[in-house]
Amino acid sequence: MRTAYRTGDARVLRDVAAIGAAMLAVGASFGAVAVAAGLPVWATLAMSAFVYAGGAQFMAVGLVVAGNPLAAVLAGLLLNARHLPFGLALGGALGTRRAQRLLGSHLMTDEATAFALARPAGPQRRRAFWLAGVLLFLAWNAGTALGVLAGGAAGDPAALGLDAAFPAGLAALLLPSLRDRETRRVALLGAGLAVLATPLLPAGLPVLLALAALALPLLARRRPPAVSPGPPAVSPGPPAVSPGPPAAPPGPPAASAGRSGVPSGPDAAPGGGPVTVPDAAADGRSVRAGEASC
Incomplete structure (x- = not known):
């Protein structure tokens, strides 16, 4: 585990070195510009130590010299308002104690934030933020002190192209996050x-x-997500027919005649013999014959 931490710390130190060199040069330019503009040495050093705002410090020097310190304060607050979302993104990387979070907020810069967010959340991100934050803070203040001592020898960083080092470094740090x-x-x-x-x-x-x-x-x-049209709805069929009244129970079986004309069933004669059916026409003829003989 320690080997992994040391390897990660070495990478952070190597990456911070390039940005730190540019910050040292720009800090020296600020010190020279501030002293040349008439700002006291102590005020120049104190601004780099307690304001630590980079571009806001250059703007503040011009506004203070012009006699508008309130505008310098408002401009600094406006330029550094971007640190609010930085703090939300870093979260626990600043620490858990109040003193740690206050100090971490002061060390928070674009570069330190980019270094931290390029690492996985947890101990690696916290160590990357603090290493980058402390080293870049020292580089900026050391550059300011060199600029104060060197006077105008530092010159304008834009003439040397050093002002382009910061956006170039930020772009390189942010590229892995754009996947x-x-x-x-x-x-x-x-x-x-x-x-x-x-x-x-x-x-x-x-x-x-x-x-x-x-x-x-x-x-x-x-x-809302797009809903794909489903199959057409099936129309309901005709209502089910209610069943009618129950069928009547079957009656007694009807007598059926066999091949010999002998009925079977309950009408059959006992013993299975033939049943004689009276002839109504013959009875009528017998009655009329009796009447004629009388």
């Missing part, structure tokens, strides 16, 4: 909003406007 399709959509939409709003809005607002891209996955989740 997810939904994350790529949100990142591209946020970048597009920031680029379009930069010429129109004051500094700091385009970055906050880019946070509106976070609503994209929320809208996608609220959209």
Whole structure:
């Protein structure tokens, strides 16, 4: 386990070294610019130690020299408002105690946040954040001290192309996080909003406007899924016919005559002999013959 931690720490140190070199140079430029603008040495060093805001410090120097310190404070708050979602994303990486979280919030920068989020959640992310945060903080303040001592020898970092090191480093750190399709959509939409709003809005607002891209996955989740049409509904058939009254019980079996004309069944004579049926016509003739003889 210790070997894995040491390997991960070595990778973080190696990656932080490139960003730290650029931060050292830009910090030296800030120290030189602040002293040249008339800011006291102690105020320059204190700003890097307690404000630690990079671009907001450069803006504050110009506003303070122009006699508008309140605008400098508001500009710093506006530029650093992006740290609110940073803190939500880092979560437990800042620590569990209040003192740890306060110190971690002060060390939170774009680069330190990117270093931490590139690692899995848990101890690795926490160690990456604190290593990057502490080392970059030391690099910035050491650069400021060098700039104060060197005066104007540090020059403008934009002339050396050092100002491009920060966005390039951030892009390199964020590339592994763009493997997810939904994350790529949100990142591209946020970048597009920031680029379009930069010429129109004051500094700091385009970055906050880019946070509106976070609503994209929320809208996608609220959209009801498309329902595929199923088979047509089967119409109900005719109502079932109610059964009629029960059939009458069968009566006694009818007498049936066999081949010899002898009935079978209950009408058969005892012994199975033939049954004599009286002839009504013969009886009528006998009556008329008797009447004639009288």
